[in-house]
Amino acid sequence: MAEFDYAQAISDARAKYESIAKALDTDRLTQQVKELEEEAAKPGLWDDPENAQKVTSRLSAAQSQLKRLNGAQRRIDDVETLVELGREMEDADSLAEAKTEVESIAQELDDMEIQTLLDGEYDERSAVVTIRSGAGGVDAADFAQMLLRMYLRYCEREGFKAKVMDTSYAEEAGIKSATFQVDAPYAYGRLSVEGGTHRLVRISPFDNQGRRQTSFAAVEVVPLVEATDHIDIPDTDIRVDTYCSSGPGGQGVNTTYSAVRITHLPTGIVVTMQDERSQIQNRAAAMAVLQSRLLVLRHEEEAKKKKELAGDIKASWGDQMRSYVLHPYQMVKDLRTGYETSQTQAVFDGDIDGFIEAGIRWRHEQRRQAEQDQD
Template identity: 60%
Template sequence: MAGPDFDAEIKQLRATMRTVEQVLDVDAMRREIADLAEQVAAPDLWDDQANATRVTGRLSAIQGEVDRFSELLGRIDDVEALVELGREVDDADTLAEAERDIERIHKSVEALEVRTLLSGEYDAREAIVTIRSGAGGVDAADFAESLMRMYTRWAEQHKYSVEVFDVSYAEEAGIKSAEFAIHAPYAYGTLSVESGTHRLVRISPFDNQGRRQTSFAAVEVIPVLEQTDDIEVDENDVRVDVFRSGGPGGQSVNTTDSAVRLTHIPTGIVVSCQNEKSQLQNKASAMVVLKAKLLARKKAEEAALTKELKGDVAASWGDQMRNYVLNPYQVVKDLRTGFEVGNPAAVLDGDLDGFLEAGIRWRRGAERAEEN
């Protein structure tokens, strides 16, 4: 890279960061951090555990976003200083190191820039993720559990908190379904591109003849509601069932009928929650999910775009959006964007950012094409 190009590259990085700062409204995020910090410091914070968890999780997530932005600005300052040093001492090695740093910074800035593409009505919300095993028997149940781990690992790597509402375990291995929330700004906008059918091809560990098995799992992502959302639920329309929580390990929650299942009679939507020991807490959490699902249904019907919010899919052949192939070769490929990675183990361990960024850009491109 010639000398003048350093200046152009750094100038472009700073311009992009200014755009990101304006779109994300980093100043507003800092004000919210100050407000949340005051709430966290209140001595009675943990009198309401649900609210305390929400406040501390929100504070951690937003602080992480601001720290990420500030760290990138610092890296740009550092590489600019490195370029100046290399020029002063006429050191080719120092300038080569600066070139490598700029390339890495470009990738980080591009990843942050993707956030500016999340301008949908609910994109800034936290997300509720539902995973259901589909065709494929025990392999599908095992795959569904792997997907749950993939998303929770992704959240952990970004320091986002995860709240598990309900897990229905399969008899032999894996899970029939799971429902959990990811508490982070823009979690819905980011993860909504994951809605659809995921397909796994591998040598089945449950087949004593070692045959290759294809299995499916469905992922649904909906936004968490806020108090300003216009969703009213008539209690007379909701059937409440209580039951004993299930799962491996004989946890203490299994000793009482604390789990709650809500059935919304007019729509047939069923939501369960068993993560808390208290029946009242489980009912409150289940109602949060039920309202979110009703909002998703309402908006989808209004816009006649079911897949935009709910992504109701069959988890079988014909509608898959991503393939995870472990045999006879190894690759994970998104069928919409064409983005692929040759390391399925890393993807299933939470390395999802490349797929998420490609999906968000693909969706924005499709929206622009429709607008035109």
């Protein structure tokens, strides 16, 4: 076994740190923290709770980012000193400790590097995620509910605030669809790589003969619209229907016509909302989701025009982006990035960081390649 090269490992860590610090612009980040702290200290901040929540959330994220950057720099300096002392004292334990720390720093820098790749137009925003069951009958509805739980558990692990806004339950088991909002800086940038068709292969728990079943579910991720987006929706372009909220039963089911379904007539986009107690609140939430989807649609149309001008750019995500195989073997594999794991239960429990980070790197490389092809 080759001897561990401390000098090279520390040099690599320092070079990566400098690259990350340059990309994130520590001076800009420091100034941003200062400005947000001043805004958060204003006496009337909480007169507008929604804006106050955004300010404090952005401040917390910027402070955390700056703390991680400064902490990584200190750790690199400290481990370099530890290696020097270990060699002078010929202390094997200190060198072993330094090796572990260098490897830990490398992992930390890899995680921080992901942040520098979230540079899309809407990556910084909160996200609205919709899951729909596809082909596969009751198994597909059950799979959709498994995915909903997976993403909510992921948000819980990451400390992201997630709120289920609408759920349409299937008759036998599972869900037909569900929409939830994730409020966290860069939630859209991270979760947008999850958009696409997901496939599950397993022995169906709903089949009396125990046959293997393949089922599908679609995941849609859109950025949360902001007041500055200017998505005008004339009243003549929408149809609003109201109905009683539905659910699996119990006191949580509404008996009033508070649920709202909005149909955007020009595009056929349909948004339903039943989480809030009043019809007014559900209508406002549904309009926000509709605006988000129209924003993405507009962005896609603009990108399509650019693609037509640039020629054929092979950067398609494809319809099926990930397979979850529970029989005859255990494997979850992303078909775009090649990232895979046999820890299927951990994945369904929300351990999807590896898939998301691999997806972000893959997307960044696709964008870079597309830019090169245009040049």
